[in-house]
Amino acid sequence: MFELQDLIARITPLDVASIELARARQLQLTKPAGSLGRLEDIAVQLAGVTRNAMPEIQRRAVVVMAADHGVTAEGVSAFPKDVTPQMVLNFLTGGAAINVLARQADAAVTVVDIGVDADLQHPQLLSRKVRSGTANMAQEAAMSRQEALQAIGIGVEVLERLASEGLDLVATGEMGIGNTTAASAITACLLNVPAKDVTGRGTGIDDQQLANKVRIIERAIAQNNPDIDQPLDVLAKVGGLEIAGLVGVILAAAARRIPVVLDGFISSAAGLVAYALCPTVKDYLLAGHLSVELGHRLILEKLGLEPLLNLHLRLGEGTGAVLAMHIIEGALRTHREMSTFAEAGVSDKA
Ligand SMILES: Cc1cc2ncn([C@H]3O[C@H](COP(=O)(O)O)[C@@H](O)[C@H]3O)c2cc1C
Numbered sequence: 001m002f003e004l005q006d007l008i009a010r011i012t013p014l015d016v017a018s019i020e021l022a023r024a025r026q027l028q029l030t031k032p033a034g035s036l037g038r039l040e041d042i043a044v045q046l047a048g049v050t051r052n053a054m055p056e057i058q059r060r061a062v063v064v065m066a067a068d069h070g071v072t073a074e075g076v077s078a079f080p081k082d083v084t085p086q087m088v089l090n091f092l093t094g095g096a097a098i099n100v101l102a103r104q105a106d107a108a109v110t111v112v113d114i115g116v117d118a119d120l121q122h123p124q125l126l127s128r129k130v131r132s133g134t135a136n137m138a139q140e141a142a143m144s145r146q147e148a149l150q151a152i153g154i155g156v157e158v159l160e161r162l163a164s165e166g167l168d169l170v171a172t173g174e175m176g177i178g179n180t181t182a183a184s185a186i187t188a189c190l191l192n193v194p195a196k197d198v199t200g201r202g203t204g205i206d207d208q209q210l211a212n213k214v215r216i217i218e219r220a221i222a223q224n225n226p227d228i229d230q231p232l233d234v235l236a237k238v239g240g241l242e243i244a245g246l247v248g249v250i251l252a253a254a255a256r257r258i259p260v261v262l263d264g265f266i267s268s269a270a271g272l273v274a275y276a277l278c279p280t281v282k283d284y285l286l287a288g289h290l291s292v293e294l295g296h297r298l299i300l301e302k303l304g305l306e307p308l309l310n311l312h313l314r315l316g317e318g319t320g321a322v323l324a325m326h327i328i329e330g331a332l333r334t335h336r337e338m339s340t341f342a343e344a345g346v347s348d349k350a
């Protein structure tokens, strides 16, 4: 098995020299200084990430990690757990929202069965089942520490595979009925806040189901008593296999100096675990959008990230992250392709 500490040790701060060169270039481009707002910040950040003052994105990918959740037995989702494998097949035949938006953004979709509770076969599916869904965390630990580590290792393997084919920007995506419950439980623990402050309606539960969901999360935390200072303990006891897989994707991307676009609440819960394991990782992250799901804003505040879009999405799959790729691309294109004042013969500020 891979060594988590070795991976974390490979995540180093952004490159200051490239950041300074990129900032200097922004000041020379034919526009008032700062007028491209956050596009300028993105170009400068990605210069530091890639150690290249003129960063460029040629190859994009979204990794969709899919897994089931034993806690669905407690009635926490509006949909039955069978939807997880059904949607995986939909991803593989190209009919889901993420397929459409990834086609538009020219991003490759990689679908990983990291723990779906069904026998799934498809030539395009990466079959890496750690176990057939987590256990019901309201009764016992969702998974063992070993299983959580194994799932993180699979995320690392998937990212390495994509990187070996060429990868400049990666988005996190997930599918797993019940996974907003796991994401809320992780967030409550790692931010040390009450479950009710970070629990939302997921796929669309009513008020009564929401009250039940909060109770189930409280029970899961009380039952398993995760050590909130040990992110792996939290991830294993009240997390999910797809969330663990995304932790691996995020850490491995940062170690390879590949920028990561986080999607919504569930992806960001993975980001929060990665950050708790290695705070430097936040410099490699961009927040694609702000999800409707309660709790997302608190995670982004903790990570110091401002969402690029606010489209009232609450889907997951990587949809908001892939949409935000267009903005990131705009940031890098203006940075690279605009003329400087000198090149264009435009007078600089008096
Ligand atoms: C058809 C369908 C497609 C989806 N694609 C993503 N999700 C999203 O909803 C689920 C989380 O919500 P909850 O915790 O309430 O179950 C996850 O699978 C997430 O990716 C979907 C949900 C459904 C029903």
Ligand SMILES: O=C(O)c1cccnc1
Residues within 6 Å of the ligand: 180, 202, 203, 263, 264, 265, 266, 267, 291, 292, 293, 296, 313, 314, 315, 316, 317
């Ligand atoms: O923000 C998300 O990722 C999300 C929200 C609701 C349901 N599924 C995903």
